[in-house]
Amino acid sequence: MTALFLAISLLTMPAAPGWPASWRVVLSRGSLPVQKDGRLVTAADSFIKWIISDRCVISLDGDTAVIFMSGTGSACPRMHLVSGTIRIVAPVDHPVELSWDGGNRTIRGVVTVTRLKGSVSFDGPGPVEPGVTTALSVQPVWQLQTRIHQLLRETFTHSNETLVQTSGSGSMCLDSGGSAGDVGNNQTGITQMPPAAKLHIHVPYPRQVSP
């Protein structure tokens, strides 16, 4: 019970400022990631795949910690890699600004980045998560769009998933049922709904004295 309480407390921590509002879909396998001090940390035996704004895919390997931030001029987020391995798939016009302690790089295309013990390496195209073939990874980004939309459709149409509404400030309620749905690569789907928005338009009557 204490462990469960601790897990839920971590999951409902307020997000870091600038937490993107438009994150769309998370597909994960293995132990659930936890949000800790603004970081997202995956367990050793897991991976997590984020599909963001239909445009970019970010996969986190096990034992990986990242900090997500709002992208500037890009639909994809900025990311700070604390440790571990991530794969980024980003189109040319919506790159991912990746940083780490001591450096940064603008990521376009398909790139795998590993930071272990302070050392950063780039492997170029390549899979991080299990079940994704190299052939898919080396496809141009625009070809991946079809795959992304397919994943989105599957995610929203399979009934054995738990679709959950985020609480305030971007913290997530994760599907802790543990049942693997038949989604994508047999992952359990978790959806983060963006917060509501209201756009109000005001046009004043062009008040003027008649000539």
Added chain:
Amino acid sequence: MKHSLWFLLLILLSGCLVTPADDTSRLTLELSFAQTPVITRQSPNSWYLQATLSGADLERSMEATVRGLAGTDADLTFSTQSGGPRRLTLTYFFYTGEIVETWTFSGSDFYLVPGDQTITAVLQRAPEYTLNGTLSFLDGAPISVWLEDLSTELSFPVAQVVPVDGLQGTFSIPHVPTGRFFRLHVRNVNNDVVSFDECPVFSSRTGTLAFAGDLADLSCELP
């Protein structure tokens, strides 16, 4: 008892069950006119606003319209989800008492992020052209013609048909905004309304556009 307290505590602390915090994005767009329209006569239905909102993260684009009386402001609210960039297009039709002026605004870099923000923008007068038409008829000159905006079903002011002879007449409709599709309606000599549905009026250029139609079979020609 102890278990019940734990359960209650979990419910209260779980973000899944408590009411979400108010992190709604509220963006207010305050618009003004590049130049103030010259109002020649107050008209009851004097303005009509059409707005569309789209974005790659939205399942479908949204559209909203509102019309109003003279002297009233236009207020319109989209309820959507946070995110961006969003593209917003506005078309504001304003009836001055003589003509319909078309004002437009377009922006594609709106980000709806949690919190309140206000943006000011300026409506620009849409480029216009003049529709010059020739109508052929057998049973007498038609009474009038007018254009209907296909997207909003808004009717523009009527124009008179000037008989050239017993078989033809001409008309001219100025201040037609470019980039929109219109249907030409004709009130014939019998006071019936007929439409040239096969020839939607459209131009992307300023200047003049020629139209030729035959009321006998509603055949028509546009360049």
